[in-house]
Amino acid sequence: MSTLTGNAVIGQSGGPTNVINQSLVGVIESFKTNPNITKLLGSKHGVRGIVSSDYIDLSAVPTDLLERVAATPSSALGSTRDKPDAEYCQKILRGFTQNNVRYFFYIGGNDSADTARIVQEMAASSGYELTVIHIPKTIDNDLRVHDHTPGFGSAAKFVAQATMGDDYDNKSLPGIKVNIIMGRNAGFLTAASALARKYENDGPHLIYMPEAPVSQDQFLANVDAVYSKLGRCVIAVSEGITSPGGTTYAELMSQGLEKDAHGNIQLSGSGALGDYLAGQITTKLGKERGKKLRVRADTFGYLQRSFAGIVSDVDAKEAREVGKKAVEYTLDPANHEGSVVMTRVPGSAYQIKIHLEPLVNVARHTKHLPAEFIKNGNDITQAFLDYARPLVGPLPAVGSFVELKK
């Protein structure tokens, strides 16, 4: 830790989650255990608030408000999509120097871990004592070393319950249904659509993840086969669905889509991919064969990450815990930087342990859905269910008259 008395800054970055404020509150309620921290400053909109000294003093938040903030979706301090370059990082460091900031807690994904790493290196090389702790969050669940990340369990619960209800809707009014699920590069969230399957022939019947490329012809052939057998088909499609050549469907579909500051194509906040796939099915499996199909598409969109009221209890608890641990790690003078990582203790009962991992091992690169979680390129395995169920917790108990025949 920094041996100097000074202030701490906490910021939130990237796409919000339903439990990102739990981690924030974990830090707020425990920062006083570090006697070297004078004030805890919340930077508004992540690194933007640091370069403009736009802070909220979080040193004395009433407990009642704190608990309500913890239970509120999305980033209470505001977020940012800025990905700082070297010059921007210098400004961050200058901001820290001006405000005598000696501790930086940054809640975010792999880009945020990388920003944290760069700022810490700059501080170290200029002789400025600064301890930087990355607190993980991402609904995509794509951080290396981490067994899973806070935010995933709650988003997965939303996707599982949405798909469960939608599958019952589709049983009621049969047809072909395409559901577009977040996760540009990693298929964990799309895979979670299968968590609520209970009866034979429950949907989703097909699951397409970025890690299992599929040609459009194969995609249509799969849909045709399920529809021919069941008279209906519910399809979970990652927004990052990719053809075998490595080109995403979004790229195939359009060259003109908006790109964000990271050079990524805008996939969320638009129904384009879902409508495109529904159109392909309507035309190629329907009109060209003289059949009228009922084809619908929903894009789950921002509801996946910020729906008020759908939270995994385990996820909320763990998100709080990693925030507390982040403060705890600053008490050891040996720790100058790191990411708070949860790993799973081997054994039948779900249990995690937490450690501090060097940022370089977490930053920048993406973790993908491992091959043993993917089945036939369009489904998930029991191993994925075993992995994800403890993170999501219990799902609604449903019933169907198919049980009467038993």
Added chain:
Amino acid sequence: MSTLTGNAVIGQSGGPTNVINQSLVGVIESFKTNPNITKLLGSKHGVRGIVSSDYIDLSAVPTDLLERVAATPSSALGSTRDKPDAEYCQKILRGFTQNNVRYFFYIGGNDSADTARIVQEMAASSGYELTVIHIPKTIDNDLRVHDHTPGFGSAAKFVAQATMGDDYDNKSLPGIKVNIIMGRNAGFLTAASALARKYENDGPHLIYMPEAPVSQDQFLANVDAVYSKLGRCVIAVSEGITSPGGTTYAELMSQGLEKDAHGNIQLSGSGALGDYLAGQITTKLGKERGKKLRVRADTFGYLQRSFAGIVSDVDAKEAREVGKKAVEYTLDPANHEGSVVMTRVPGSAYQIKIHLEPLVNVARHTKHLPAEFIKNGNDITQAFLDYARPLVGPLPAVGSFVELKK
């Protein structure tokens, strides 16, 4: 009631809801109180099951299964979009005659009430004793005479919580957000987007309901005004948003959209309207003025009516109750037909009473959002909040650091 011993048929029709099975279970658990009913037959996919004698015997469903079915989204018996003409209604009556059906419980909206009415009139004129009870359901809340309909409270809860979370998301990463909400002709569900507003400047900042037509120029001017003031704007738009001439935006946007069996344009199951409005905003408020705006659209889609786990307790309880009442009304020989109607008892505490209303007063036509619920053509009034809150029940308790400044 029919004075003859015979069977009863129950069916579910139209778009499913999250509590439509509560009404089904209300009938199943109470039909034996009518000694004239021999068996209760569930017709699969509404009137389709009747004309093809495709029934499930519901006379002996285990209680445990019954309770799970009640808590399961969407129509457990399957639904249909068929709108029977006279010939189809004759087939229904023939089906009833063949199976000695003397009671028909039909769960649905105004189209289903009309089908029920026609079949009962045909039976009466041919001297076949048949009692027909319409059990209301529709998330659109658009049945005449009814104060509100089962299904609305739960869908409204979903829309309120989705909008609440989305508004926090938009505070975190500011921009312009368009949310498309179900309700082709009635704005009740879109209005419900406002139920979770708590702090000053909470969204939705603009609410467009079919009952308050708006020109595209006015729509854009409204968005511009909010965005100029707050730097962000969350907009709730009914899928039935209409221009002052009476043409829907969907019609303006495209003449080629799919139509259903009722001649309605397909609005749900596509992101087209949201993407169109986002495109208009991006172009006319952004590009044409040389500004880059962050504009996103989500179409809440089928999740609104079938999301597993978001149910209003009051809605679930009332849906069960109208099912039970439907059976109770068959005990009075004077009742040959009717719709089970909830009205509100005047007074400060929320209380309903239930009566049987002649089908002709409920069938076919749509109830609209009354003028006293609409404010300035793009918002809702306190009167709407007072009307809707008891139907939805408590919403998540959230907190924001803006309270620190108080």
